[in-house]
Amino acid sequence: MIRRFGTNQAAALCVALVAAAAFAATYGFDPVPEGLPGLGAVEFPRLICLVMAGMAVLLFLQESAPHDPEVAPPIRGDAIAIFAACLLAVPLMAVIGMLGTIAVFLVVVGRLWGEVRWPMLLAVSLSMTAIIWLVFVKIFRLTLPTGMVFGG
Amino acid sequence: MEAFLGGLAILVDPYVMLMVLLGTVLGIFVGALPGISGSTTIALMLPMTIAMGPVPAICFLGAIYCAANFGGSITAIMVNAPGDPSASATALEGFKMAEKGQAGLALGMSAISSAIGGIVSVVVLIFAAPLLARAAYSFGPPEYFALALFGLSMCAAVGGDSALKNLIAAALGLLIATVGMDLTTGVERYAFGVMELSDGIGFVPVLIGLFAVGEMLDQATRRLGKPAIIALDAARVPGWAEMRKCWRSIWLGSGIGTFIGALPALGATTAALIGYNETRRWSKHKHEFGHGSIEGVAGPEAANNAAVGGSMVPTLALGIPGSATTAIILAGLIVQGVRPGPHLFNEQPTLLYAVFASMLAANIFYLVMGLTMAKFFARISLIPPAFLWPSVFALSLIGAYGPNQSMGDVWVMMVAGFVGLLFRRAGFSPAPLIMGLVLGGMVEETLKQSLIIFGDDLTGFLARPIAMTLIVVTLAGLLWPVLARLVRMRRAAA
Known part of the structure; x- marks a missing residue:
């Protein structure tokens, strides 16, 4: 019997939730055309969901290790x-493009990470953006999103 | 023989050799950076290789894989912070040697034993992979299903807190692999009307998210200070007496590493830890362990580099990844339109021998660089995290967007990144998820084909000895720890 609710129990509940949601979603799949031999489209995902649910039960019953601040x-x-900056970077690309976003991101997150020397932050941001432009745009001929501001 | 010579001919192709050299430098560079492992780098570089063509691309990725393991030992020895997880065993004795003022000797021994381990395993790869491929020619869908299942069961031993968590991660990978159009029935699964999901979830954004972005987010919660570096003049080539003392550890590590690497899913980290333990067990100087034993550097370093060649054996011969990193290389091969497996040895032998030759070249390159430039590479660990990790995120954005030029892939990478963060905090390893994702298609496809062959009767597996043996070994491997625990509890109660 478990003595306390810890990481294992929380993880087990998340896994069980994912398995249940994925299992339920299989009922929304289109029907398989008649006459096809062998397994259909739903059996394999359902089997995995059941296996996951079973393992989630086993994990729930496992005693959690005491909280380790190292882990x-x-x-x-x-x-x-920093997490928020990462999430905001993606929609920002639609506005100022990928290279612009990268330049801003390197300064903002570098600062959040604890770097206080503004000239250094700007120098790293500009040189990194220039390297990315040179390697990916000029050498590998990749078309990067330009955004509303620079894309017109 | 013709293919073998054709493969060796790449050693005079300046473009391929440049890629091997770049891969080696990059591998040592990232290997020396604590937090960025070879697998993270290979995941980040995958989109770049698309423009290269199969041979240079695989040579480039293979060189990174070979060199990153060695690079990890530099910071393990100099700052007690293994740059790559596979170097964690090296730090146990290497850092102690550095504290005693023998950092140069430890680095020299690390370079030499790594190169010997790496070369031994590539030689084994050259002979073993074609033999395994020939044996696998008689394999049908039931055997491949059993083999893939065996590979997944081996995930139980890959990193993470517990075997159960690893198996859950592998199952999640299998589930993610089912997203998109089911090729046998034409039914869309888990696409929810989103067009980008109809083709399935791509390997590249998931790999980059789980490894690179997940690691960056995790590092954001830690924000460790700068490590102090130990003074070093230069790496020193070990003398005859030191080599004589270590030869047994090097051969033992090479053998263990090649064998562990060849087992599906188990990679360099497991090989290094077992290599360290076995080196200590068989050493004539056990008392030196824990106080800076040079054998304790040679054994695990030979083992973790030998695991590289070993893990390429099942990857190339069977299409079953030998480790998390080879799972990513396998994804790279698939992106290049190359499907590894026994047929590859008949269809594209030159490509295979080119891979072997480039791995040999990479081992020699990093030996030379390790001995001459270790001092420079050790300084890499001093790059401030405030510049390093935001740059990793910037490269991740490009890496996820690049292959399909799709913003959907960037969002998939972000989701995978946060899943990677949660995984790390809850004691799950992302490696089994990748194994599940890579093997998912094969598991489902071969299960369906097997059931068609057997007329929907699962007992048909009983008539296939190889498949049955693999299934029994898989079940025994999974159930053995549980049974052993029950027996122990019963004995304790009696």
Whole structure:
């Protein structure tokens, strides 16, 4: 019997939830055309969901190790700000393009990460953006999103 | 023989050799950076290789794989921070040697034993892979299904907190592999009307998200300070007496590493840890272990580099990844339109021998670089994280977007990145998920084909001795720890 609700129990509940949702979603698949031999489209995903659910039960019953700050350090405000910057970077690409986003991201996140020397931040940001432009746009001929501002 | 010579001919192709050299430098560079492993780098570089063509691309990725393991030992020895997980065993004795003022000797021994381990395993690869491929010619869908299942079961031993968590991650990978159009029935699964999901979830954005972005987000919660570097004049080539003392550890590590690497899913980290333990067990100088034993550097370093060649054996001969990193290389081959397996040895033998030759070249390159430029590579670990990790994210954005030029892939990468963060915090390893994702298609396809062959009767597997043996070994491997625990509990209660 488990003595306390810990990481294993939380993870097990998440896994069970994913398995249940994925299992339920199989009922929304289109029907398989008649006359096809062998397994259909739903059996294999359902089998995996059942296996996952079974393993989630076993994980729930496993005692969780005491909280180890080495494995999961507390998430401070600046880490949350970095997560948010990562998430915001994707929609920002639609506005100022990928290269513009990368340049801004390197300065903002570098600062959040604890670098206080603005000239250094700007120099790294500009040189990294220039290298990316040279390698990917000029050498590999990749078309990067330009955004509304630079794309017109 | 013609194919073998054709493969060796790439050693005089300046473009391929440049790629091998670049891969080696990059491999040592990232290997020396704590937090960025060879697998992360290969995932990041995958989109870049699309424009290269199969031979240079695979040679480039193979060189990174070979060199990253060695690069990891530099920071393990100099700052007690293994640049690559496979170098964690090296840090145990290497850093102690550095504290005693023998950093140069430790680095020299690391370079030499790594190169010997790597070369031995490539030689084994040259002979073993075609033999395994020939044996696999008689394999049908039931055998491949059993083999893929065996590979997945081996995920139980890959990193993470527990075998159960690894198996859950592998199952999640299998589930993700079912997203998109089912090729046998034409039915869309888990696409929810989103066009980008109809073709399935691409390997590249998931790999980059789980490894690179996940690691970056995890590092954001840690924000470790700068490591202190130990003074070093230069790497020193070990003398005759030191080589004589270590030869047994090097051969033992090479053998263990090649064998462990050849087992599906198990890679360099497991090989290095077992290599370290066995080196200590068979050493005549056990008392030196824990105080800076040179044998304790030679054994695991030979083992983790030998695992590289070993893990390429099942990857190339059977299409079953020998490790998390080869799972990514396998994805790279698939992106290039090359499907590894026994037929590859008949259809594209030159490509295979080119891979073998380039791996040999990479081992020699990093030996030379390790001995001459270790001091420079050790300084890499001093790059401030405030510049390093945002740059990794910038490269991840390009890497995820590049192959299909799709913003959908960038979002997939972001989701995979946060899943990677949660995985790390909950003690799950992302490697089994990748194994599940890569093997997912094969598992489902071969199961369906087997059932058609057997007329929907699962007992048909009983008539296939190879498949049955593999299934029994898989079940025994999964159930053995549970049974052993029950027996122990019963004995304790009695």
